[in-house]
Amino acid sequence: MAAVMDYFRSCWGARSRAGRRGKKGSDAAGRQDGLLWYKDAGQAATGDFSMAVVQANNLLEDQSQVESGSLSMADPGPQGTFVGVYDGHGGPETSRFINDNMFHHLRRFATEHKCMSADVIRKAFQATEDGFLSVVSKEWSVKPQIAAVGSCCLVGVICSGTLYIANAGDSRAVLGRLVKATGQVVAMQLSAEHNACYEEVRQELQSSHPHDPQIVVLKHNVWRVKGLIQISRSIGDVYLKRPEYNRSPLHSKFRLRETFKKPILSSEPAIAVHQIQPSDQFVIFASDGLWEHLSNQEAVDLVQSNPRNGIARKLVKAAMQEA
Template identity: 70%
Template sequence: MLSGLMNFLRACFRPRSDWRGHSGSDSGRQDGLLWYKDTGQHFNGDFSMAVVQANNLLEDQSQIESGSLSTHDSGPYGTFVGIYDGHGGPETSRYINEHLFQHLKRFTSEQQFMSVEVIKKAFQATEEGFLSIVTKKWPMNPQIAAVGSCCLVGVICNGTLYISNLGDSRAVLGRLVKSTGEVLAIQLSAEHNVAIESVRQEMKSLHPDDSKIVVLKHNVWRVKGLIQISRSIGDVYLKKPEFNREPLFAKFRLREPFQKPILSAEPSITVHQLQPHDQFLIFASDGLWEHLSNQEAVDIVQNHPHSGSARRLVKVALQEAAKKREMRYSDLKKIDRGVRRHFHDDITVIVVFLDSNLVSRASSVRSINLSVKGGGVTFPSSTLAPRTTPA
């Protein structure tokens, strides 16, 4: 009887292949826990997009926006890419997905052109907006203070690429070397994970009076023994001391009070002038980079057709995840959300191909607006698995 009941429950929780994920104004396709859009056109070329869900609730969110980068039809025009890898729950990444690009458009309109300052203001407004949500919901749901998200953004405008990052998602450029025909992988984003020695040193220099600002716990470096990243949107419990108290779960509460924010929401921003030999960009959450090196990912994209590039990268990452656990890829695909998280993380990939003729055109050239948001599996509310506590 017990085995029969378990089979029934598995059937209830197993995603149907014909369900669709939310994808803005343009739809993708669903295959079990995988959502994908194999090809589409943006202002500077074409793109491919894929998301595979591992958590009970998808914590990765993503979007590509192309066309006007301001609230005015006069532009400037270009392409916006966002990868938001949430932790502790989906609330922060969902909030970023709905608000960051709108803030960027507003500040671009005010300044009338794209700039580093516009991007910084958009990040700051998003952080402040989520803080207001936490403040409002704290009395009823104090655990929302322990929810946060990495935030990786790419903006292409007038031949210039802006890469902005909080956390450990990654942007990698594929650049053609004409003399050899090779396509080299060049990492464009700076990561904020205390597994990196330089990030640990940065945290120690910012908090010289705290000998335990970074702690090695279970062979993993963590800020205050709690979290691996040093910068994020959200994670208010490590930024505002008034939220690091009861009734927040004890495992998130620090024993000693802190006077200044432990985590930062200040993005690292790099500016790159795109060249004709710059072939494509890979934006992905750390779920991909856990299994593939930068060059391996670039080689996979370079050696296959544009269409389906993101889905291909996700598949190779899943094959590597299965191999590490000495199981077949076909068996891994049968494991449902929630349980799947023991084998791999949510993985989001957006591959943006660069057409040099389109990249070099003026940002004042009009373009049709495109909006695609990466989807997860959509379940009726009656079949949602219980939400786990923030991790």
């Protein structure tokens, strides 16, 4: 799953749903090619964009969206572009819920604060998490498996010359920046990732749970939180956040032997605030399925050396060829 936002042409107007891969399969301008959905070109308030999603599982668990124009409910309010990449696991429910609710919450808090800020985005994440927890609470008795459904959540907001990147999970945002002295466009990673394969993530978990020697486990050469999941932050995955959902009738493979008092996973996003420079060319937003097969610089080189129309589809196909 990939979205490429090309900097930075002003075209302010009414808020529009510029692009969305939603629960019905595509937006009006998207196209389907087998398991590949794509939107080769679109216009947003801060530039052009391209989107592509490939379905890796029998049931599509991933969602993405680009929203453009007003970022609040006030008139006049902050204008800009919102990008969301939601990489689901265990089922589609969480990523769909984020797709339907995150941007609404962001606009609501931006209205209350009368501006865009990291705090607005942080509150939107928390409200989305709380909303999905309510869904789990209502459905637990008839659909306990929903407690083991979750999603990584990568959000980008471009507003008033500032790019906000918020991430929970292991999706990634990479900037392409022009170095004038050489003419080269270099990759600059903007997001922090929360995957137990990184030593700093394991150290964070061990520091937060000093009395649990099994907080991270190497299982089949892959580091996993409690031997179950690779990521340490997400929306959903309530079975590792609330002990009342880590019991029967949840499937035994998700249940821990010992109860826990403190949430094991977190929904808190890592937020970076980047002041946009004239040398900034584009940003690539993508789930780990892309970055497992392309390095940051390889992805930036591919975007820089090809026409922007259809570039997200080209990125996804390049990753598929490497797989």
